Amino acid sequence: MSSCDVWVVEVPYDSRDNFTGRFSVEEYSETYDLLTKYNVRILKDGDPHSSxxxxxxxxxxxxxxxxxxxxxxxxxxxxxxxxxxxxxxxxIDYGDVVLSYSVEDRLDNSGLVDFCNTVYFRR
Incomplete structure (x- = not known):
């Protein structure tokens, strides 16, 4: 008779995987009342213990x-x-990434801060 050993290998869950990939972006600027579209890519840091x-x-x-x-x-x-x-x-919102952020251009002397609401749609 022979026997079989079953090995279960658990891969640790990395929540960063929910955010990585290529995305089409729709960015709304509250400051300028402007919708902009472009593409981004999100990558994980190489350290598996990093967030x-x-x-x-x-x-x-x-x-x-x-x-x-x-x-x-x-x-x-x-x-x-x-x-x-x-x-x-x-x-994360149903697989898409929803962001709110501010961007201040220090090279522009206007002193305006751009407040943006953005959705990254998975491509």
Whole structure:
């Protein structure tokens, strides 16, 4: 007689997987009353113990921001990139990513802060 051993390997759940991929974006600027469309890509940090994801082409200006994922929530901590001050929050909503954030262009002397509500639709 022979016997079989069954091995069950559990892969740890990574909530960042809900946020990664390629997305078509519809961004509404409350400040300028303007709807803008563009594409982004969200990638996980290489460290499997990290909560960080990177959003490429954020705000449609070809910059990359980092965000931290906690369950179905995302936080974009305050960061300054290429003269832009960026911060915000987001969540998963039926597979899409819904974000609210502010962008201040420090190179523009107007002092305006752009407040945006955005939906990232999975492509």
């Amino acid at each position: 960080v994801v990177y959003i490429r082409n954020f705000y449609g200006i070809d910059v990359e921001v980092f965000a931290e994922v906690y369950g179905d929530r995302l936080t974009i901590p305050r960061q300054v990139i290429d003269g832009y001050v960026i911060q915000g929050t987001g969540r």
